[in-house]
Amino acid sequence: MCNYDALVVGSGFAGAVAARRLAEEASKRVLVVERRDHIGGNAYDCLDQAGVLIHRYGPHIFHTNDKRVFHYLSRFTSWQDYQHKVVASIPLKEGGRTQFPVPFNLTSLAAAFGPEDGQRLKEKLLAAYGAENKVTILELRQNPDPEIAALADYVYEHIFVHYTTKQWGQRPEDIDPNTTARVPIFLSEDCRYFQDAYQGMPLQGYTPLFQRMLDHPNITMELGTDALKHLDVSGESILLDGKRFDRPVIYTGQADELFAFQYGPLPYRALDFVFQTLPMDFYQTHGTVNYTVDENFTRITEFKHLTGQKIPGVTTIMREYSRAYTGLAGEIPYYAIINRSNNALYAKYAALAARHPNLHLLGRLAEYKYYNMDAITARALELTDRLI
Numbered sequence: 285m286c287n288y289d290a291l292v293v294g295s296g297f298a299g300a301v302a303a304r305r306l307a308e309e310a311s312k313r314v315l316v317v318e319r320r321d322h323i324g325g326n327a328y329d330c331l332d333q334a335g336v337l338i339h340r341y342g343p344h345i346f347h348t349n350d351k352r353v354f355h356y357l358s359r360f361t362s363w364q365d366y367q368h369k370v371v372a373s374i375p376l377k378e379g380g381r382t383q384f385p386v387p388f389n390l391t392s393l394a395a396a397f398g399p400e401d402g403q404r405l406k407e408k409l410l411a412a413y414g415a416e417n418k419v420t421i422l423e424l425r426q427n428p429d430p431e432i433a434a435l436a437d438y439v440y441e442h443i444f445v446h447y448t449t450k451q452w453g454q455r456p457e458d459i460d461p462n463t464t465a466r467v468p469i470f471l472s473e474d475c476r477y478f479q480d481a482y483q484g485m486p487l488q489g490y491t492p493l494f495q496r497m498l499d500h501p502n503i504t505m506e507l508g509t510d511a512l513k514h515l516d517v518s519g520e521s522i523l524l525d526g527k528r529f530d531r532p533v534i535y536t537g538q539a540d541e542l543f544a545f546q547y548g549p550l551p552y553r554a555l556d557f558v559f560q561t562l563p564m565d566f567y568q569t570h571g572t573v574n575y576t577v578d579e580n581f582t583r584i585t586e587f588k589h590l591t592g593q594k595i596p597g598v599t600t601i602m603r604e605y606s607r608a609y610t611g612l613a614g615e616i617p618y619y620a621i622i623n624r625s626n627n628a629l630y631a632k633y634a635a636l637a638a639r640h641p642n643l644h645l646l647g648r649l650a651e652y653k654y655y656n657m658d659a660i661t662a663r664a665l666e667l668t669d670r671l672i
Contacts, residue, residue, distance in 0.1 A: 287313075288312075288313045291529065292314055292317070292534045294316075294319075296660075298534075298663065298664050301661050303534075306668060306671065307503045308502070316504065316506070317511040318509065319509065321508050322507065323494045324494040326616075327339070327494075328490065329489045329491050334598045334600060335595055336587055339490075341555075341616070342557065342618075343585045345477075345485070345590065349481050351481075352662070357493070361493040362486075362488075363484035363487060364486075364592050366483065366484050369385065369477060369570055370386050370477045371384060372386045382396070383573070386574060387469070388443055389474070408429060408431065412432065418471070420466050439469060450582050511537070512541065522640050530642055535643065535645055536650050539637065539652060543633055551609070552617035553608065555605065555616070557602050558603045558605070560603070571589030572584070580605065581603040582605070582606055583603075584603055587601075587602070622652075622653070646664060
């Protein structure tokens with residue numbers, strides 16, 4: 285492993301973009317080490333037994349306003365136009381269910397309150413705040429009109445509080461009031477979940493995108509290899525297979541694991557996915573349906589909506605369950621739990637990493653942050669700008 289100019293640990297967006305740039309633009313011989321048996325990190329997709337293209341680790345929808353990111357990734361894929369729309373599925377007191385767009389918007393009003401009341405609320409909101417604006421629950425609650433203030437409570441109850449309780453394992457009373465206050469209502473009839481300039485799905489899937497990105501003569505890929513069995517950062521110098529390694533090391537795994545949990549583990553949320561193949565063209569109306577009030581899962585994803593795949597008579601759905609990450613073998617940490625104490629714990633690990641000028645922590649796990657795919661691609665481009 286020591287006969288390389290750079291070591292990249294992990295082959296998701298962070299690792300793959302960094303490896304490609306170092307190999308192509310700096311002519312470095314790059315070793316990419318991946319613990320899993322596939323490339324692509326959590327964006328990995330594949331065909332299931334029914335021939336449906338699924339996202340094994342949850343739905344990944346690409347969107348960005350960053351022109352540089354979009355054009356860089358477009359070197360490795362063409363795009364299928366896809367505008368993501370999400371609906372909440374809400375049980376009705378009289379039985380049955382209704383759906384309306386989330387984030388909650390002007391179109392949601394009629395579904396939630398009926399056409400007449402919805403129209404009246406729409407007119408009041410537009411008169412008070414103007415069209416195409418995002419208004420927070422806090423702002424609505426401060427409005428002297430009791431109907432508008434009541435709308436804030438409705439959105440809190442039916443969109444935010446139960447869903448957040450499931451997603452983050454918190455009781456309603458433990459949710460930060462400042463977070464609640466920022467929950468927006470979009471005063472628009474644009475039902476897209478994102479309004480970014482560039483949106484879509486890789487035409488042939490994410491895995492072919494990564495295959496093309498990592499296909500370079502200066503890149504060597506090792507799958508099913510645990511880099512931490514070879515990499516030692518506990519001393520004054522980085523050791524790789526027992527030998528000093530003074531060249532760039534880009535690490536995209538868990539920062540606490542890299543340093544053998546010296547200060548204790550960082551808390552995460554984990555996800556469990558239950559896939560089901562059904563003998564029908566489509567199971568639901570949208571790619572993602574959130575269950576914001578009832579059920580013990582957070583959402584159902586139907587992949588054919590996302591990918592545009594044409595397979596008649598069969599579809600695959602996925603229910604998503606959120607729970608605490610315990611660190612047991614086989615578990616995957618998905619979301620850092622960002623708060624003051626956890627950030628302070630992470631800062632201790634970041635300080636250990638800072639002792640090594642050639643060690644670069646990059647990505648959700650390594651930086652203990654939430655990044656969308658475009659944001660981590662931008663971070664990888666920025667890091668390699670400095671290294672090239």
